[in-house]
Amino acid sequence: MWKKFSIADCIPFIKQCRDDLTALCVNSCWRTLRPEVVNDFAGFPTVDLDVQHIVQLARQVEGEGFNDLQEEExxxxxxxxAGEELTEEELAKLVEKHHREDEEEGEVEEVPTLTVTNFKRSLLYCRALMDYFFNINPSIEISVNFKKDGEAPGSL
Known part of the structure; x- marks a missing residue:
């Protein structure tokens, strides 16, 4: 049987082996050959807790789309x-656009409702603002603490 085994017969086995490889396995192999290229990053440990906290808060709001909000969403x-950052100019344009919209509305003042879309937009603004403060602060320790805790320390 092995005498009839050819390269063409081998290709499906090679594909199966390649598909079964995990990042952990590849990193383990490279660790002995070139340790500087090994990526040991296993993810952010608090992301799941933060996501659960966001979902809990959203369900407490009891608005349109909040009661059935899922962690996957x-x-x-x-x-x-991820990786998107607003420049100062883009942030200024957003603020200016918001002010123009307020002026165009005139005297008719509508009470804004908290919807899933508005909540997502608020999260994006918060993230952009935190990234902005993180990037402009000369003290890396204060910046990291600010980004981690989400509140400005007294030494800013």
């Missing part, structure tokens, strides 16, 4: 904007 929203 929050994860998707957070990952969908």
């Amino acid at each position: 929050v994860q998707e929203e957070l990952l969908g904007h």
Whole structure:
């Protein structure tokens, strides 16, 4: 049987082996050859807790779309904007646009409702603001604590 085994017969086995490889396995192999290219990052440990906390808060709000909010939706929203940063100009344009919309509305003052869309937008603004403060602060320790805790320390 092995005498009839050819390269063409081997290709499906190679594909199966490649598909079964995990990042952990590849990192383990590279660790002995080139340790500087090994990626040991296992993810952020508090993300799941934060997502659960966001879902709890959203359900307490009891608005349109909040009662049935799922953790997967929050994860998707957070990952969908990963790496996106607003520049100062983009942030200024958003604020200016908001002021223009307020002026155009005139005297008719509508009470804004908290919807899932507005909540997502608020999260994006908060993240952009935190990233902005993180990038402009010369003290890395204060910046990291600010980003981790979400509140400004007294030494700013």
